[in-house]
Amino acid sequence: VEQLYETRHDAVDSSAAELRRIERDLHDGAQARLVAMGMSLGAIEALVERDPARAKEMIAQARENSAEALTELRDLVRGIHPPVLAERGLGDAAKALALRMAIPVEVDVDLPGRFPEPVESAAYFAVSEVLTNAAKHAGAERVWLDIHHTAADGGMLRIAVTDDGRGGADLAKGSGLAGVERRLGQFDGILALNSPPGGPTMITMEIPCRPTKPA
Numbered sequence: 001v002e003q004l005y006e007t008r009h010d011a012v013d014s015s016a017a018e019l020r021r022i023e024r025d026l027h028d029g030a031q032a033r034l035v036a037m038g039m040s041l042g043a044i045e046a047l048v049e050r051d052p053a054r055a056k057e058m059i060a061q062a063r064e065n066s067a068e069a070l071t072e073l074r075d076l077v078r079g080i081h082p083p084v085l086a087e088r089g090l091g092d093a094a095k096a097l098a099l100r101m102a103i104p105v106e107v108d109v110d111l112p113g114r115f116p117e118p119v120e121s122a123a124y125f126a127v128s129e130v131l132t133n134a135a136k137h138a139g140a141e142r143v144w145l146d147i148h149h150t151a152a153d154g155g156m157l158r159i160a161v162t163d164d165g166r167g168g169a170d171l172a173k174g175s176g177l178a179g180v181e182r183r184l185g186q187f188d189g190i191l192a193l194n195s196p197p198g199g200p201t202m203i204t205m206e207i208p209c210r211p212t213k214p215a
């Protein structure tokens, strides 16, 4: 009961935090660009007959602001639920993430199909954090990412990320891994960390779940 109480509390907490982040991003990003665009358009209206050259300059500025607003909205949407995850599922989304990393990531995926959207989202978020850590903190040359699902015991999604870096990863030293642990906890999932000083680092995550659609 204690465990349920805690994970439910975390679920409410982390969705509130996520909402605040989205609100902040919208406010500082797209909203600010659109305000600037509105002001440019107002100035253009006043200038267009009197000073057409200046008006033309301001049109270019307004167009730039609209392009930036669009980019920011796209990035925001991608951060909430990337299109590749929505369209192609966890395996392909993880492969796309791995390709974007600065160090080589060997990916091995064996999944029977799609999983409930919140599970895919949490797993993707976890893979992203752990890969980013390997690139940022480990000084690793290689990373191995293994994602598979077993039907045994009611179904379990297992994600293992290993890097050949310096080790010493510690949940207490940052907020990323602790955030992953909390988010997985919402599905009764767990994160296990093995990272002795000198390396290697191996992070294993398990989420009990069953596929929703066959591949």
Ligand SMILES: Nc1ncnc2c1ncn2[C@@H]1O[C@H](COP(=O)(O)OP(=O)(O)O)[C@@H](O)[C@H]1O
Residues within 6 Å of the ligand: 129, 133, 134, 137, 138, 139, 163, 165, 166, 167, 168, 169, 170, 171, 172, 173, 174, 175, 176, 177, 178, 201
């Ligand atoms: N793969 C890794 N190799 C070595 N150290 C790591 C690795 N991942 C995490 N760490 C260490 O553990 C700390 C906690 O990680 P994390 O919670 O993700 O925090 P951060 O926000 O600093 O990335 C990091 O600050 C870093 O010192």
Ligand SMILES: [Mg+2]
Residues within 6 Å of the ligand: 129, 132, 133, 174, 176, 177
């Ligand atoms: Mg981190």
